[in-house]
Amino acid sequence: MTVRFTHPEDGRLSVAPADVEHASIRLSGRLRRTPVLTSRQLDEAAGRRVFLKAEHLQSTGSYKARGATNQVVAMLEPRPRPRGVVAASSGNHGQAVAWAARRAGLPATIVVPRSIAPAKLAAIVGYGARVVTVGDGAEERIAVARELAGSQGLRDIPPYDHPLTIAGQGTWLREALADVPVRPETVLVPASGGGLAAGTLLAAAALGDPLPVYAVEPTGAADLHDSLLAGVRVAGSEPSTIADALRAHRPGALPFEVIRALGAGSLLVTDEHIVDAMRFLAERLKQVVEPGGATGVAAALARRVPGDGPLLVLLSGGNIGWTATAALLGGREVVAAAE
Structure with missing residues (x-):
């Protein structure tokens, strides 16, 4: 795919599927190759096979x-x-x-x-x-x-909101697809400013594989969802969610161009769904994932994802303190998972 997307506010900036390939070469040997995790219990709970790309185990704790x-x-x-x-x-x-x-x-x-x-x-x-x-x-x-x-x-x-950021974020998909034993039906990523979703779409395009990609957001921070419905970037209300990593007020200009053109889907989950996913990951898979990193699993467990084929889900981050983890998973109310 040779299409190139230009930043609508800065014509000097543009990104194309080939940029993800270039980023993969640039990053070779510089980062961890994180594993793909599976769980029979997760498959049963989601009603389909689920493969988890464990980027919460990446250097610095996130993709x-x-x-x-x-x-x-x-x-x-x-x-x-x-x-x-x-x-x-x-x-x-x-x-x-x-x-x-x-x-x-x-x-x-x-x-x-x-x-x-x-x-x-x-x-x-x-x-x-x-x-x-x-x-x-x-x-x-x-x-x-x-x-x-x-x-x-x-x-x-x-x-x-920059081509190099977007291209770098998309490299996770190339690794994951090389490691999963079957072709996933759908890919799930968390969304905020949209750089990850845009990079993932470009990575799929670079591989010539039109995989459906869904961006998953909390209901209290749905700026990308609202923008896709409106057809233009809109600023959402003040974000209100435990997912501190997903509190952008509106998508980036360049990511939105890519997401709108390549057709990402949009899914919403509640904070309660996110906590359920964090608890499931901790108790059943022994993985500590922060709220923003658990949105894809939240959507899978809530059975919000169309179809019944295999899912490839990004666990995007695990940077959460033990006090906040205990408060969330113990059922006590927290305003913003501030620790």
Whole structure:
């Protein structure tokens, strides 16, 4: 597939299926090849075979290491070497950028919300990054990161609205399809800004395999779902969900172009569905997955996914503290899974 998608607000930025192939080459040997997990009990509960790509076991605890590493390695290929990098993040992207930058010997600044989960903040600091704290809105974080990039001569690494981020995120699918024993009928990924869903669609297109891809969101943070219904990007109301990694106010401009053109499906799950999925994964598979990372399993267990064939589900992240895990799985109410 030779189509190329151009950023509607910046014509210098574009992405194509071949970029995922290039990212796979760039990332070779730099990241873990995470396993594909299976469970007979999960198959029975979902009413179909389910294959889980365990990106919660990836370096930094999420698939975000793929996009961040693709960005950092790509910026080191030309000269001169950048002075440093900056990124806006609710947590996982910031960890990934801080980790990738440290490996490359680059200073990193991460712009985070006041409500960032303590476990994620501790990891960012542990990777040696400087932290700038702002309000809880994703748009504010992104604006501050851009301002710092301009004023301090840093390279901005957007969490989802950039070709290199999108292409890097899509590399998970190439690995997973090589490791599953059957062709999945449907692919499920969590969604927020849309970079992962866009990268996954491009990866499928690059392989010449039109796999149905569904983006799964919490009902309290359904910006992509609402935008797909409207046919344009719309800003949702203030996100209200335990899935702190999925609280974007609206999809990225470039990811939305890809998702709309290549036809991703959209599914919604409640926070209760997410907690049920986290509990199932912990009790039956012995896997600790954060709320945002469990949305695909939540959709499978709730039988929200059309069809009855095999599912390939991305477990996108496992960055959650024990206090929050115990509160969620123990049944006590928590406002935002803040630990």
